[in-house]
Every structure is written in C-alpha cells, then in structure tokens.
Amino acid sequence: MLATGVLAGLLISKVLSKKENTSLMKNLGRTTLALTYILVFIIGLRTSQVLPDVLMKGLHVVAAVLAFSAIPTILSFAISYIMLRS
Amino acid sequence: MFKNASASRITIVFVLGVIVGLITKVKIIDDFLWVTLFSLIFLVGVSMGLDMSRILAMSREKILWSLKLVIATVAGSLSGGLITYLLLGKPALRYSLAISAGMGWYSFTGTYLTSMDPYLGFLGYLSNVLREIYTYVTYPILGKKLRHSPISLGGATTMDTTLPVITSVSGSEVGVLAFIHGALLTLIIPVIIPALVSGLLP
Numbered sequence: 001m002l003a004t005g006v007l008a009g010l011l012i013s014k015v016l017s018k019k020e021n022t023s024l025m026k027n028l029g030r031t032t033l034a035l036t037y038i039l040v041f042i043i044g045l046r047t048s049q050v051l052p053d054v055l056m057k058g059l060h061v062v063a064a065v066l067a068f069s070a071i072p073t074i075l076s077f078a079i080s081y082i083m084l085r086s
Numbered sequence: 087m088f089k090n091a092s093a094s095r096i097t098i099v100f101v102l103g104v105i106v107g108l109i110t111k112v113k114i115i116d117d118f119l120w121v122t123l124f125s126l127i128f129l130v131g132v133s134m135g136l137d138m139s140r141i142l143a144m145s146r147e148k149i150l151w152s153l154k155l156v157i158a159t160v161a162g163s164l165s166g167g168l169i170t171y172l173l174l175g176k177p178a179l180r181y182s183l184a185i186s187a188g189m190g191w192y193s194f195t196g197t198y199l200t201s202m203d204p205y206l207g208f209l210g211y212l213s214n215v216l217r218e219i220y221t222y223v224t225y226p227i228l229g230k231k232l233r234h235s236p237i238s239l240g241g242a243t244t245m246d247t248t249l250p251v252i253t254s255v256s257g258s259e260v261g262v263l264a265f266i267h268g269a270l271l272t273l274i275i276p277v278i279i280p281a282l283v284s285g286l287l288p
Contacts, residue, residue: 001274005128005129009135010204021136028133029235035126036193037099042122043196043211044103046204049113054208064174068094069216071252072166072186073239077228079165080158 096192096215106248123197127276134269141266151234154267159238159271160278181206184282188214189241190221190248191275198279217241221248229255237264242275244268 013021047054054061106112141149167186171179181199185206188195193213200207221240228236229252237260240248245268253261 001124001127002131002134002273006135006138006273009132010138011135012132013136013139013210013218018203022218025133025136028129028136031267032129032133035095035122035129038122039119039126039143039197040096040099040211041103041106042119043200043207044100044105045092045107045112045114046200047208047211048104050204050208052106053205060174061209064170065212065216067170067173067212068167068182068185068209068213068221071170072163073217073220073241074162075166075169076159076162076189076238076241077235079162080155081232081235083154083158084235 100211107109116147119201123194126193130272134272137269141269142276144262144266148263149266152263152270155234155263155267156270156274158235159189159241159267160187160274162238163187163241165244177206177209180285181280184279185210185213186273187278187282188217189271189275190214190217190243192218192271194275195279198283202283214241218243218247222251224253225251229260233260237267240264240268242268242271244273 012024016024163186164183167183168179170186171177171182174182176182177185183203184199185195188210192211195214196207196211198207199210218240221243224239225236225248228239233256237244237252240252244252244264249261249264249268252264
C-alpha cells in the first residue's frame with residue numbers, strides 16, 4: 001500500500017505543476033491529519049474496553065509504558081552516537 | 087507522528103475516545119479500522135512520492151549519513167524492545183519488539199496492534215507518543231552539543247512533527263538529514279511491524 005502510494009505520488013509529481021504540487025501536498029497533509037485523529041480516537045475507544053484491566057495492572061502498565069518508550073529512545077541515540085563517532 | 091498533530095491535541099482526542107467508549111460501549115468493526123489505516127498509509131506514500139524528487143536531488147553523502155542514522159535507530163529501537171521484554175517478561179517477545187519498532191509512529195503502531203489486542207494497542211500508542219515528547223524535551227539540549235546523533239531520538243517523527251525543533255536547534259543542513267531519516271523509517275515501519283508480529287522475523 002505504501003509502495004503504491006509512493007508510485008502514485010511520483011507519477012502525480014511528474015504530471016502536476018510545482019504550484020499544483022504544493023497545493024496537493026497541503027491537502028494531503030490535512031487529510032492525513034484527519035485520518036490520524038480518527039485512528040487515535042479509535043485507539044481510545046478500544047482502550048476503554050480494556051481500561052479496567054489496565055487499571056488493575058496499575059504499576060506494571062506504568063513501568064511497561066515508560067520502559068517501551070525510554071529504553072528504545074535512549075538506545076537509538078546511544079548506537080547512533082557510537083556509529084557516527086567511529 | 088503526523089503532520090502538525092501536536093501532542094496535546096492527540097492526547098485530548100485519545101482521552102475523548104476513551105470517554106466515549108466508556109459511556110457508549112460502542113464497538114468499532116475491524117474493517118473500518120483497516121480501511122482507515124490503509125488509507126493513511128497510502129496517503130503517506132503519496133506525499134512521500136511527491137517529495138521524492140527533493141530527496142533524490144540531495145547529495146549522496148547526506149543520504150549515506152541518513153542511512154547510518156536509520157540503521158542506528160532501528161538497531162536501538164529493536165534492542166530496546168528486547169531489553170524491555172527481558173526486564174518485564176511480557177508481552178510476548180514479538181509484540182515487545184513490535185511496540186518498540188513503532189519508532190514514534192503511534193497512529194500506525196497503536197492501530198495495528200489494537201486490532202490484535204486493545205491492551206497491546208494502548209501500549210504501542212502511548213509508548214510511541216512518549217517518544218515524540220521525549221524528543222521535544224531532550225533534543226534542544228543534546229542537539230546543541232552533538233550534531234547528528236540526536237536525530238535518532240525522534241525516530242519516524244523527524245520527517246514531520248519534530249522536524250521544526252531539529253531545524254531550529256541544529257540548522258537546515260541537519261534538518262535535511264532528519265527529514266530523510268524520518269522518511270526512510272516511515273517506509274520501513276509498515277514492513278517491520280507486521281513481519282515481527284507474524285513471526286517472520288526471529
């Protein structure tokens with residue numbers, strides 16, 4: 001789906017003028033933003049189904065969210081620091 | 087990530103979804119979820135295709151630097167998922183790796199995982215939103231001292247939401263690298279996560 005999109009974008013960019021391209025980019029930005037909001041809303045709806053379970057787990061959920069966000073972020077930075085230094 | 091979706095707005099929409107879900111007990115059918123997700127992926131592809139000529143026009147050296155950053159970001163994220171799994175013991179290894187492989191793209195990771203288990207979707211969504219917030223907070227400090235490596239903090243968000251922070255702190259040259267880095271990750275993530283979840287990767 002992503003590859004099809006990229007190909008479509010490449011073809012469109014060849015056909016359209018620079019001004020039309022910029023305008024299309026703006027509209028695409030708005031549409032992707034709207035879709036992002038819809039998806040986040042759905043994730044919220046789905047989360048409500050497991051909310052009692054999430055609250056029951058309490059500290060474990062907090063630990064999991066913090067670990068899944070912080071550890072990959074720190075390691076990505078650390079590895080790129082080492083790689084780019086050498 | 088996506089296109090100027092500020093963290094506060096996204097949080098409000100998420101909380102609104104939880105509240106509406108608790109009150110109405112509405113259930114979203116999977117087909118709608120998938121159609122919306124695929125539409126998002128397709129549109130992301132189109133906008134990348136439109137931008138492709140700009141990326142291809144950049145020097146080979148810049149693309150090589152960005153590739154190095156991409157490798158570091160992917161390696162760091164996956165090893166982070168592995169370490170978290172070893173520390174917490176759950177969820178299962180493939181799901182732990184998939185959550186961390188989101189690399190900041192919360193709308194994709196959250197939605198993809200929520201179709202399997204809402205709890206995994208919740209973890210995938212919140213962990214990746216936090217990654218974006220960490221970048222907003224830490225990049226201004228690290229970006230001033232180190233030139234390129236802090237780009238990896240932002241993961242896929244460096245092509246849109248965190249790009250203004252990166253450019254304002256480190257300048258437009260680093261901003262270009264950040265954009266390519268984010269764009270390449272955006273191409274990779276929809277391949278890595280399904281591969282990890284389906285067990286195609288070890």
